[in-house]
Amino acid sequence: MAVNKVTDSNFDQEVLKNSLPVMVDFYADWCGPCKMAEPVLEELSESYKDKILVVKINVDENPQTAGKYGVMSIPTTILFKAENEIERQVGFGGKQKFEELIRKVVT
Amino acid sequence: MQDKQSLASDTGTIWDTAIIGSGPAGLTAGIYTTRGTLKTVIVGGSSWGGQLMLTSEVDNFPGFPEGIMGPTLMENMKAQAIRFGAKFIQENVTAVDFSKRPFVLTVHGSPITAHSVIIATGAETKWLGVPGEKELIGRGISSCAPCDAPFFKEKYVLVVGGGDSAMEEALVLTKYATKVTIIHRKGEFRASKVMQEKVFENPKIRILWDSEVIEIKGKIKIEEIIIKNLKTDETKTIKADGLFVAIGHNPSSSIFKGLIDLDEKGYVVPKIGSKTNVEGVFVSGDIHDHVYKQAVTAAGYGCMAAMDAINYISNFQ
Numbered sequence: 001m002a003v004n005k006v007t008d009s010n011f012d013q014e015v016l017k018n019s020l021p022v023m024v025d026f027y028a029d030w031c032g033p034c035k036m037a038e039p040v041l042e043e044l045s046e047s048y049k050d051k052i053l054v055v056k057i058n059v060d061e062n063p064q065t066a067g068k069y070g071v072m073s074i075p076t077t078i079l080f081k082a083e084n085e086i087e088r089q090v091g092f093g094g095k096q097k098f099e100e101l102i103r104k105v106v107t
Numbered sequence: 108m109q110d111k112q113s114l115a116s117d118t119g120t121i122w123d124t125a126i127i128g129s130g131p132a133g134l135t136a137g138i139y140t141t142r143g144t145l146k147t148v149i150v151g152g153s154s155w156g157g158q159l160m161l162t163s164e165v166d167n168f169p170g171f172p173e174g175i176m177g178p179t180l181m182e183n184m185k186a187q188a189i190r191f192g193a194k195f196i197q198e199n200v201t202a203v204d205f206s207k208r209p210f211v212l213t214v215h216g217s218p219i220t221a222h223s224v225i226i227a228t229g230a231e232t233k234w235l236g237v238p239g240e241k242e243l244i245g246r247g248i249s250s251c252a253p254c255d256a257p258f259f260k261e262k263y264v265l266v267v268g269g270g271d272s273a274m275e276e277a278l279v280l281t282k283y284a285t286k287v288t289i290i291h292r293k294g295e296f297r298a299s300k301v302m303q304e305k306v307f308e309n310p311k312i313r314i315l316w317d318s319e320v321i322e323i324k325g326k327i328k329i330e331e332i333i334i335k336n337l338k339t340d341e342t343k344t345i346k347a348d349g350l351f352v353a354i355g356h357n358p359s360s361s362i363f364k365g366l367i368d369l370d371e372k373g374y375v376v377p378k379i380g381s382k383t384n385v386e387g388v389f390v391s392g393d394i395h396d397h398v399y400k401q402a403v404t405a406a407g408y409g410c411m412a413a414m415d416a417i418n419y420i421s422n423f424q
Contacts, residue, residue, distance in 0.1 A: 028254075028257070030163075032156065032159075032160035032161060032162075032177065032178035032181075032253075032254070033154065033160060033161070033251070035178060036154060036155060036156065036160065039197075040197075059258075060257065070246060070328060071258070072245060072246055072247050072255060072258040072259075072328070072349070073244070073245040073246075073255045073258070088245075090244060091244075091245065092153075092154055093153070093154065094152075094153020094154055094198075094199065095153060096153065
């Protein structure tokens with residue numbers, strides 16, 4: 001299952017106001033490590049469905065959100081719950097690092 | 108992607124060769140071992156592809172007269188190894204046991220056994236190790252200009268280093284930043300002439316010779332960078348938005364410590380050709396090459412290790 005995209009205009013609705021915790025992958029098409037992360041995120045969105053939502057946001061098309069959260073390196077993956085940032089992972093550290101992040105909200 | 112189940116289904120297999128790493132060395136080795144009919148598994152790492160995944164245009168790899176994007180080149184090499192039958196696992200090797208035959212690698216908690224091993228783990232970014240650095244990685248400090256340059260549109264950025272990768276970082280950054288300053292410990296670069304010329308000709312780039320970064324200050328982003336002149340010992344503070352680190356790489360050899368011969372810097376020491384001191388364990392690429400460190404030399408070393416492994420397996424059987 002492909003990971004859904006969010007944008008500057010629906011970020012509030014889809015991420016901040018979501019009843020589930022949301023893991024947001026800030027990426028761009030020209031970034032090598034982002035491409036590596038993609039299949040891993042797809043797999044995680046499947047294995048943790050109903051527990052967390054995994055979405056991605058293209059930083060070129062949506063500079064406001066990246067700016068708001070001070071994202072200056074991609075990939076950066078930020079975990080949100082109830083409108084708050086719980087923690088972030090800078091760079092692609094493999095499935096293990098994503099799972100460490102997810103375990104902050106899923107037991 | 109490799110899930111636990113399909114990994115487990117491979118645990119009964121004894122591979123002819125297990126390649127650790129998936130940069131140009133590991134993937135070239137895989138192309139050769141599979142074509143040499145060795146049953147090959149490439150344990151490519153969760154972050155696969157090696158240093159070229161952090162580059163943009165690669166202009167010195169033969170066969171691509173217009174240049175090729177580093178990540179595309181690696182995708183192609185991977186596809187080529189898989190085409191000839193290599194099994195690719197996108198996980199890290201966490202431990203190796205070279206005292207047993209066949210050899211045992213631990214991957215995601217499961218054992219992988221193989222009659223020969225090709226070590227091609229390469230090298231990873233060397234950071235500055237100065238106060239403030241660790242906290243600000245991803246908040247203005249980066250080692251990948253092709254990834255992060257667009258965040259520095261109309262900003263002031265520093266690049267630390269004096270080799271080809273520092274030159275590339277600086278040049279990529281000029282497409283976005285208003286000003287780029289390269290900070291280098293010495294009075295001259297070790298980068299190739301062609302890269303140096305591009306840097307010297309670029310009006311956006313300034314160079315601060317004989318200097319090093321001693322501290323980075325900032326809370327949620329970089330605010331100030333403290334620079335020391337190594338000749339005069341004077342320090343000064345620069346207000347910049349970004350800092351790109353390109354001072355070289357350290358060999359990724361920690362899992363082999365005490366198991367095969369490493370030099371004092373952690374590079375694997377080959378005995379003859381690609382052979383290590385453990386029979387059946389071969390080495391290729393930046394994990395042992397502290398001189399050339401090019402994509403094409405790594406690929407060449409990968410080929411050598413594969414041919415040595417093929418020879419070893421044919422005598423072994």
